[in-house]
Amino acid sequence: xxxxxxxxxxxxxxxxxxxxxxxxxxxxxxxxxxxxxxxxxxxxxxxxxxxxxxxxxxxxxxxxxxxxxxxxxxxxxxxxxxxxxxxxxxxxxxxxxxxxxxxxxxxxxxxxxxxxxxxxxxxxxxxxxxxxxxxxxxxxxxxxxxxxxxxxxxxxxxxxxxxxxxxxxxxxxxxxxxxxxxxxxxxxxxxxxxxxxxxxxxxxxxxxxxxxxxxxxxxxxxxxxxxxxxxxxxxxxxxxxxxxxxxxxxxxxxxxxxxxxxxxxxxxxxxxxxxx
Amino acid sequence: xxxxxxxxxxxxxxxxxxxxxxxxxxxxxxxxxxxxxxxxxxxxxxxxxxxxxxxxxxxxxxxxxxxxxxxxxxxxxxxxxxxxxxxxxxxxxxxxxxxxxxxxxxxxxxxxxxxxxxxxxxxxxxxxxxxxxxxxxxxxxxxxxxxxxxxxxxxxxxxxxxxxxxxxxxxxxxxxxxxxxxxxxxxxxxxxxxxxxxxxxxxxxxxxxxxxxxxxxxxxxxxxxxxxxxxxxxxxxxxxxxxxxxxxxxxxxxxxxxxxxxxxxxxxxxxxxxxxxxxxxxxxxxxxxxxxxxx
Numbered sequence: 001x002x003x004x005x006x007x008x009x010x011x012x013x014x015x016x017x018x019x020x021x022x023x024x025x026x027x028x029x030x031x032x033x034x035x036x037x038x039x040x041x042x043x044x045x046x047x048x049x050x051x052x053x054x055x056x057x058x059x060x061x062x063x064x065x066x067x068x069x070x071x072x073x074x075x076x077x078x079x080x081x082x083x084x085x086x087x088x089x090x091x092x093x094x095x096x097x098x099x100x101x102x103x104x105x106x107x108x109x110x111x112x113x114x115x116x117x118x119x120x121x122x123x124x125x126x127x128x129x130x131x132x133x134x135x136x137x138x139x140x141x142x143x144x145x146x147x148x149x150x151x152x153x154x155x156x157x158x159x160x161x162x163x164x165x166x167x168x169x170x171x172x173x174x175x176x177x178x179x180x181x182x183x184x185x186x187x188x189x190x191x192x193x194x195x196x197x198x199x200x201x202x203x204x205x206x207x208x209x210x211x212x213x214x215x216x217x218x219x220x221x222x223x224x225x226x227x228x229x230x231x232x233x234x235x236x237x238x239x240x241x242x243x244x245x246x247x248x249x250x251x252x253x254x255x256x257x258x259x260x261x262x263x264x265x266x267x268x269x270x271x272x273x274x275x276x
Numbered sequence: 277x278x279x280x281x282x283x284x285x286x287x288x289x290x291x292x293x294x295x296x297x298x299x300x301x302x303x304x305x306x307x308x309x310x311x312x313x314x315x316x317x318x319x320x321x322x323x324x325x326x327x328x329x330x331x332x333x334x335x336x337x338x339x340x341x342x343x344x345x346x347x348x349x350x351x352x353x354x355x356x357x358x359x360x361x362x363x364x365x366x367x368x369x370x371x372x373x374x375x376x377x378x379x380x381x382x383x384x385x386x387x388x389x390x391x392x393x394x395x396x397x398x399x400x401x402x403x404x405x406x407x408x409x410x411x412x413x414x415x416x417x418x419x420x421x422x423x424x425x426x427x428x429x430x431x432x433x434x435x436x437x438x439x440x441x442x443x444x445x446x447x448x449x450x451x452x453x454x455x456x457x458x459x460x461x462x463x464x465x466x467x468x469x470x471x472x473x474x475x476x477x478x479x480x481x482x483x484x485x486x487x488x489x490x491x492x493x494x495x496x497x498x499x500x501x502x503x504x505x506x507x508x509x510x511x512x513x514x515x516x517x518x519x520x521x522x523x524x525x526x527x528x529x530x531x532x533x534x535x536x537x538x539x540x541x542x543x544x545x546x547x548x549x550x551x552x553x554x555x556x557x558x559x560x561x562x563x564x565x566x567x568x569x570x571x
Contacts, residue, residue, distance in 0.1 A: 021374060024366035024369075025370065028367035031363050031364075031446045032387050034439075034443035038402040039399055041406060045405060051405065052405060053410065054414065097297060100290075102294060104291075105294065115302065116298070121551065122309065122504075125521050126504055126544060129528060129536055130312035130540065134311055138311070138325065154305050214393075215394060221525070222528065235397045238398070256398070256399075259390060259394060260393075262393070263393055267382065271385065
């Protein structure tokens, strides 16, 4: 077995020569740098006395203290957190219900999965506009918090479902049969066997839902009504080229820090199950 | 994806929940998305629909010259997709077949996931302080006496729009390609090498055809969202050139909803044209594997 593995490794080596690997990683690291450099720079600038100058510094906590003075961000933040929590719970419930049964359907599993994943290939502004046209113009409903929850759910659910499926497609259904043979009823099987084994998928779904909702912008622009979320606030401030940019830097540095910590936790939860 | 089967004992109500949610999803999400597109052939006064079929919205696109916006945006989306594909495919190949499981893989996965959770306008607006005439790049270059006057085309230009879109959409390209390469069995690669194929031939005749569903999915996941990206062109484009999302936003701000719906229809049509390519690629990959098994 070990010899076979070593052989295989040598063959793979031939498939991708060392130089090609280095080049590949260099390019990928470069692209990842372009993803993360702005986020780190955001944090650096939020501490800089003159954030709009070319080089940062001298460093100060002034802008963070400014967050207490100018509190226009508090209401959008609270609204964003409310919506994110609702979307998170909805994602957990729906992803749990769909994700655990989808792999066990005898027919139509892949088709249903495709149905749920369609929003991934529809740009945000199209979803936002379409939801507005249908619910506001055709049905005459007034936009508000419910429509924000709806479009955030549309955006987040496909990701939540994928997170759940990573765990649930690895679930060994024979465990349920064994439990049934040993006399466990349906509720007992659900609670004692499926719940502990699938919980990490459900938590991942919830975290994806929370984070995707917290930072959602393109769909929200069309359906916010009188409600304002933090990304909408940020969007308004950045496009108006106002003087409140330092405030935006501080707020979003904090949000980015929360996002990074939560995604580290959720990816770790998922990968623990991929390994076993 | 392989679908595990359960023999018996799975109660019908569990499946009923899935079907019920699928119906709700179809009625509440998918149906509105499709129906709304029909507004483009109806008129609208404010938020009230006028029920007279007409192609005015589309005639406006031709007469106002806004079809150029469509072409320009398609060029932008194609460019970003190609760059992401060229950088992403080798990376996905390495990630799926070469990288050893360990902390490095976890870190890479996290760094590919986190971009989805960042505020789009916050992470884009930072580039202004990096690329602007008094920004980081120009300041550093001037301090080093490499340039005498600031480079103007770094910000509020085509360059900044193209550049700003590559990072955010890179994970969209890598993830599907990674999954499709992961599904290629090592035995197939082994067989190709045993039969004397060079690494290049193995890549071209085994890996790429079998990874084609993932490549097509990656292109769709990149091309279509870039067509509809409203943040980067707005913040980094500086209003010099209009892209599709700018048009949709400005039309809906001026309450020309049937005009906005016409552009949305164009975007959805692009997605609908590209989507069948994925099924085609899947079909062909499946046939190919079957043929290998038999021979």
